[in-house]
Amino acid sequence: AQSVAQPEDQVNVAEGNPLTVKCTYSVSGNPYLFWYVQYPNRGLQFLLKYITGDNLVKGSYGFEAEFNKSQTSFHLKKPSALVSDSALYFCAVRDIPGNTPLVFGKGTRLSVIA
């Protein structure tokens, strides 16, 4: 069975500084990895995904994530944080395409301080 761990409940960063939100995964086959962002009382917004190919994936709003197979990690990064990036971030994984659902981590709340 697949699982996702987001070890940090909360990440605080000053505006303009780089940010990292951590994610590690466990799957039996090849991982298909996703990051989503959720603003208060809103649904999920897709940020980026890794399916295959280049380990560095670029996504929406300047975010990127690096797939590291040996460390089974898929950390989300941004070179310069904005106050508007403050939100709840979810990492998700699926190990096979098709009708299996995404499995989500518990979420990490990012707070960017001006």
Place this chain on the structure above:
Amino acid sequence: GAVVSQHPSWVICKSGTSVKIECRSLDFQATTMFWYRQFPKQSLMLMATSNEGSKATYEQGVEKDKFLINHASLTLSTLTVTSAHPEDSSFYICSARDPLAVYEQYFGPGTRLTVT
């Protein structure tokens, strides 16, 4: 990307009544839809998987008689919370798969249910 809508976006109901939440795929045909539940400050927990024209598959611990799921068409799935109680208050999010985009899963905006 593909669009998934949910209606209503929020609903308040009295204890003991039933509430229906609709999930629609607006520009694609969704052979599979998923229903998630999210408690405050917690992650999304999968409730059930529904395939068009067949019975939903519920996750362990989810009462199928309480959370009725119908996926009668390729663009519509409904979740009915029967005899709602305050502990059913939650944020319900549906998600749909486009069979032409095998890696993608599109999410609706969610429905906030409050049972008084």
